[in-house]
Amino acid sequence: xxxxxxxxxxxxxxxxxxxxxxxxxxxxxxxxxxxxxxxxxxxxxxxxxxxxxxxxxxxxxxxxxxxxxxxxxxxxxxxxxxxxxxxxxxxxxxxxxxxxxxxxxxxxxxxxxxxxxxxxxxxxxxxxxxxxxxxxxxxxxxxxxxxxxxxxxxxxxxxxxxxxxxxxxxxxxxxxxxxxxxxxxxxxxxxxxxxxxxxxxxxxxxxxxxxxxxxxxxxxxxxxxxxxxxxx
Amino acid sequence: xxxxxxxxxxxxxxxxxxxxxxxxxxxxxxxxxxxxxxxxxxxxxxxxxxxxxxxxxxxxxxxxxxxxxxxxxxxxxxxxxxxxxxxxxxxxxxxxxxxxxxxxxxxxxxxxxxxxxxxxxxxxxxxxxxxxxxxxxxxxxxxxxxxxxxxxxxxxxxxxxxxxxxxxxxxxxxxxxxxxxxxxxxxxxxxxxxxxxxxxxxxxxxxxxxxxxxxxxx
Numbered sequence: 417x418x419x420x421x422x423x424x425x426x427x428x429x430x431x432x433x434x435x436x437x438x439x440x441x442x443x444x445x446x447x448x449x450x451x452x453x454x455x456x457x458x459x460x461x462x463x464x465x466x467x468x469x470x471x472x473x474x475x476x477x478x479x480x481x482x483x484x485x486x487x488x489x490x491x492x493x494x495x496x497x498x499x500x501x502x503x504x505x506x507x508x509x510x511x512x513x514x515x516x517x518x519x520x521x522x523x524x525x526x527x528x529x530x531x532x533x534x535x536x537x538x539x540x541x542x543x544x545x546x547x548x549x550x551x552x553x554x555x556x557x558x559x560x561x562x563x564x565x566x567x568x569x570x571x572x573x574x575x576x577x578x579x580x581x582x583x584x585x586x587x588x589x590x591x592x593x594x595x596x597x598x599x600x601x602x603x604x605x606x607x608x609x610x611x612x613x614x615x616x617x618x619x620x621x622x623x624x625x626x627x628x629x630x631x632x633x634x635x636x637x638x639x640x641x642x643x644x645x646x647x648x
Numbered sequence: 649x650x651x652x653x654x655x656x657x658x659x660x661x662x663x664x665x666x667x668x669x670x671x672x673x674x675x676x677x678x679x680x681x682x683x684x685x686x687x688x689x690x691x692x693x694x695x696x697x698x699x700x701x702x703x704x705x706x707x708x709x710x711x712x713x714x715x716x717x718x719x720x721x722x723x724x725x726x727x728x729x730x731x732x733x734x735x736x737x738x739x740x741x742x743x744x745x746x747x748x749x750x751x752x753x754x755x756x757x758x759x760x761x762x763x764x765x766x767x768x769x770x771x772x773x774x775x776x777x778x779x780x781x782x783x784x785x786x787x788x789x790x791x792x793x794x795x796x797x798x799x800x801x802x803x804x805x806x807x808x809x810x811x812x813x814x815x816x817x818x819x820x821x822x823x824x825x826x827x828x829x830x831x832x833x834x835x836x837x838x839x840x841x842x843x844x845x846x847x848x849x850x851x852x853x854x855x856x857x858x859x860x861x862x863x864x865x866x
Contacts, residue, residue, distance in 0.1 A: 514770075518775060542810060638711035641718040644719035
């Protein structure tokens, strides 16, 4: 087995240069690469383009990178819940591409799978379709979308092994597996790192071939955005 | 006039046994509370879950288990988890039977606007554009008029649209309406105590009234 293990988050992100095109897994604050984001915050880099479904909240997740003005452009589907984001967007400091969530997911999947473009019905007749090729298939209109590939993809898994194989937990899986495949260098942080052979091959979600660096993260906060309980 | 809970309750009557259903944020989420217990349906959450259960009790909260509105949830027996690309493959592939979502405006040909108010709100469309472009059956849950009293059932949407010619049915605080194939809102039911005249006066788009319009039953 090829050993993908590195020491920690600092080591993992130390060669990410200014102006990099990054992907970060997560939906809301669930399944985000907390350790890598903290390590990036300590680097003096900027001009980053980040593909992520959301942009964190003001004081957590990608919101911290925005606050430090490290981000030039976000490619996301939903960016509510973040006042600093909205301020930078309206003032023109930050560029934003808003993309339908399924199109975002498929563009990332296509990037990892070597499919340069595909047709989807999402956004036909809306401003999302502006400037894009429209074609009719079997009586319905579709628009062409391109793949997305990143210099580095930063993902978070529940368990991983030294060969880079990953298992996710709950809905923290979301964009993480497809982003792992779409990054030239995929950095995976995991809650528990085990020797190769300890994970059941039947249960692995992301094969280690997609992962170049893996480390065991620490101090996961796993902040909850909408704590909702039932009292029965 | 119906409360939000009553709108949800009325929409729950549209649910059929065996359906896979995606519920949007807001009133649509409340629909889950009113689905009759003898119906077997599965709720999809586009962040990667089929089989949404009730909200957890305090001791069962899991930060790794949320719905598309980022609320903590539980799973039911038979639930399954998957990634975001798989989730939208289900949606675009037509495997989700019913989509219920909120709207800011609906036009008489079934266009829907619910993702952007230029200059005011830039939050993004999330999964709404994929859902409305793909679902066979789309029901909109919304107030009949905006807070300032303007009709939300229009000839044409004034806000940037989310999808074209996709809405089949609308349940508001005043009425149940269907979108006619040739355009126009067919008035099907009135909220208890609400007159046809009131609905007419609060509907900017073409309202089609055929025969007696019954009151909604709960």
